Amino acid sequence: MTPALETRNLCKHFGALTVAEQINFKLDAGARHALIGPNGAGKTTFVNMLMGGLAPSSGAILLGGVEVTRQSQRQRVKHGLGRTFQINSLFRSLTVVDNVSLAVAERHGVAWGMFRPAGRYRSVVDESMQLLDTLGLLEDAKLSLAALPYGKQRLVEIAIALGMRPKVLLLDEPAAGIPSLESHRILEVLDALPKEIAILIIEHDMDLVFRFARKITVLAQGAVLMEGSPAEVSSDARVRQVYLGERRE
Amino acid sequence: MQGFASSLVSVAFHGIAYGMILYVISVGLSVTMGLMGFVNLAHGVFAMTGGYVMLSAMSRYDVPFPLALCLAFVLVAAASVVLERLLYARLYSAGDLEQVLLTIGLIFMAVAAARLAYGTLQQPVNLPPYLKGQFALFGRDFPAYRVFLVAFSSVLVAVLWFGVERTRWGAKVRAAVDNRAMAQAIGINTSLLFTVTFALGSGLAALGGALGADIIAIQPIYPFENLITFLIVVAVGGMGSLRGPFVAALLIGISDTACKYWLPQFGAFFIYAATIAILLWRPAGLFGKASQ
Amino acid sequence: MLTRIIACVASMIFAASAGVAVAQTVKIGLISTYSGPTAAQGDQLDKGVKLFMKLNGSKLPPGVKVELVVRDDAGANPDNAKRIAQELIVRDKVQFLTGLVWTPNAASIAPLAAEAKVPFISMNAAGVGIPYTSDYFARVSFTLWQSSYPLGQWAGKKYKRAYTMVSDFAPGHEAEEAFIKGFKESGGVIVDSVRVPLAATDFSAYMQRVKDAKPDVLFGFNPAGKQATAQMKGFADLDLGKAGVKYIGPGDITTDEELQGMGDVALGVMTVHHYSAAADRPANKAFVAAYKKEYGANLNPGFMSVGAYDAMQLIFDAINAQKGKMDPQATMQYIKSYKNANSPRGPIAIDPETRDIMQNEYLREVRKVGGQLANVEIEVVGKMVKDPWKQLNPKK
């Protein structure tokens, strides 16, 4: 079966500095996969290359078996790639439902419509409302986004990505900035995500990672250190060393 | 052929003189834009004020030329601190639009104030006798004042570059231009740094305005009339860079002079066309940091 | 908007209740440049007008008053000027239009004045063709052909090779054309011509070009003001005088109000023009004395102030001739035969055929008089000169 997302020998250099070295990575269909690694391991660079924000120096990226290495972010989205942002990247002056509707309208291909009022596109509005309902945000739908508490804004971040109906979803630290007491809410939402979406989560909250992921890839100094089940990773000596080594500094 | 070579020398000379003035005026703009991310369209106001301070000091109070130059620097730098604390600092985190508007407003006010104080006539420039006349070089005559201009600006540029490259303050400025959050994190008082840098940049503009009063006429409409030129220097050179605007200013000075000399019927067309071409080729300017 | 309407209605009611107006008020619409880069020129007009009003504002028939409605056109800005003129005509119902520093502005207003039958008197704008576009246009200032054509004829006899450098707009083109025609007629050769943008402030590159071409004489023209100073400075910076180039032009290049700021380099510059503050006619001496008393001893009136002053004189004479009951056609009839023997610039008259100014043209040289630079009149090169261009190009 073709992996939902695959990279082959992906490299990135900034001058003499290598930030990604020969990364071979596979994300299976419907996967619950986590990417971890200490600060500066190259996680953000890797995600940016996947999304098309950063061009790799060499290597290939495949989405559902189709090579997209040279394609723009927009084309990748069309192939089913979606993401959330580590730092909230929302439309602050819009309402919650508009935040989601923007994504849904793009997917429906109606966002070029110039003459019919937006509100008449019932399918867009209804779908957005439904989505908010599944995330428990229905009663906040008509509020201005800036009026929401931070935790709920993190959920809107996910809602927007779901509005794109991605086949592959990159979650960039979904629990960042959320007190660990509240992170269970995020986990509930993640657990309820449609099974057919392949999910790659980048996260620092190890609790969350080990409860959510079925497979973990560890990145260190721009290269894949190891890959395996949560149990394998937690017992691996090299992983311990990387993390503990860093902590000691 | 000899005629061509000698006109080439003249064009280069006048172009460099003009370019040097542009640089001294604009370098402060480049650094403040790079450092604080502030779109300060009112930079020309400082240059104009410098010109007025020097000229009125000389004509009304018989202050000698060198002292009048210093006066222009000091007074304008001091005034800019007040402005920075009072107005600019409140908009550092605001959007580009707010900054554009504030500074356009300041230009309007400065233009009106200058008219009130000095009338609309261009201010006459009375140079000291030792800077008048011609200066023979390579068998050609050059206006002595412009020779002085080039020499003085070169020294100024050298001092400035040394200051930024070799002093503690310079290191802080460079660090803050590179990464403001990081600079703050390692304990640099960025607010103080901004104020000092802003004052220095404004003072330099004043110095440039005063020195260049002979080339860029001091009159109330100055900040508007020259705004595009100053902005071109910064945008083409690259915000936050010291060397970029230098190259850009010389390029503009020389090509402007060359166009006037050889192709006067085209006016400023080439300058604008070149600006567009360079910005499309390198959006961050010749020496600017590539945007993320 | 609302307050406007209220004010409007209120004034209507007021006008109705006041019944028959006691005093006859003649409204004069004055359009000039008070803001923008060329406000200095507008200031010159303004000073002339204000001085006239102060000295002669009350010399009117009994019961007649004059009201000046002043508007700013903010520089060479013809569409704006036209709109302002339109407003002065329909809203303020002015009986005269005057002012106008700029030819483009005057050219855009002239046809409107004819359509609305409002006499329109140019205080400065010198574009040579304007009278042909409007029967209600008259001019008390000058045309560049009046000065530059005789200057060319005179210079052609003294010098062989000339270079021309003019501002790139209609009056500049006219000065260039007139000078070249006169110069060639007297046997001179034109080496090269350059047109400088209206906004130029640094002339050194252009002057370098002149220097390298080595002419005997440089003919310059610019719209006076700061450009005159900048051009002179460019001439001085490159020491063209020492390189054997004589600087000549119409009086705009050594305009009296700027002359002191130009410095000694202006010494020896020869110009032909209709007015000099240094002229020793009694009428001029009185005018200059009054001007200095009003605006300070260091300020000389320039030709623009004189143009404004004379235009006001003409308007007042026309009002007096009709005892304040203004009829546009009668006014134009009066203007066509207008003569004023006592202008500060000498005798002036309006040419009945073209409604353009007739005046003496003087050859002048910049000299030091009592420690001050002055345009000293040497000889009259043309007596009561009609505009030469219109002689050459009569209206079909």
Place this chain on the structure above:
Amino acid sequence: MTGPAHTGSYLSDPRVRPMEWLPWVLALVCYFAAPTYLPLGSYILIMILFALSLDLILGYAGIITLGHAAYFGFGAYVAAILAVRVTADPLIGIAVAGISAGLLGWLTGLVILRMRGLTLLMLTLAITSICYEIANKATALTGGADGLGGFNMKPILGLFKFDLFNKTGYLYCLLFLFVAWWLVRRIIYSPFGASLTGIRENVARMHALGSPVYQRLVAVYTISAALAGVAGGLLTHTTEFVGLKVLSFDLSGDLLVMLILGGVGRIYGAFVGPVVYLLAQDSLAKQFPEYWYFGIGLMLVLVVMFARGGILGIVDRLLLRIRRGNT
């Protein structure tokens, strides 16, 4: 909930509210009540249309430009050259002016809209400056610094003659403004308008949504340029003259000031701003022509420091306070 500001939203009610008819009623009242103010009135209507075109790209799409005069001036010159050389029919003139300004907007937009921030600002400035230089130097076509005049527009549809009092001109401008307003309003309430707001708010996220950001910007820029060109054509037709000022940086600056004064990104800011600015200019510039500038500058500074929504923003806040006071 949605505020009184008109934003592209999937929730807002697109129907025209009663208050939105007020400007049109006022405009017609002025026509009858202040017939001698119609030359100024026409100019105000033209500037409103121009400001509306700027609001579309600045207020909604977030493109900061100091060069919008390029399209206004281009439209004005095209209309004038057409009247001099081809036909003096006004409706054809407006159509050609709008289309050619739109084309220029499209071409320049393709080139510059990949840039952002200062670079974009500089490019818009440089483009206006180039247009200005060309108009200044192509004397044979444009009349250079002397401007282009000497043409008389034909009556509209052969029926309505342009008159000295500008009665025809006023209604002519009002009609085009109305059509433009209707169009802009439609666009803003559409999904396209919503996506423009999205781009202004967070361009990175729009990219991540797979939105064709660049194409959207080019599209709205083209529409805006065409509207500006129509405004320029109207100016040419009502004054039967065009000068270099229509292409100048000053005009772009003045326009920006008017829009900011009224309020950005709310349609009616483009109505309030020019009215207040030009009426104030009309009365103040008459009494204190020399120092008019200072007041404008001070006002800008005050608006930026204390009243970011412009006049309409202040009105909003007052209404809010009154409502709160009542409950």
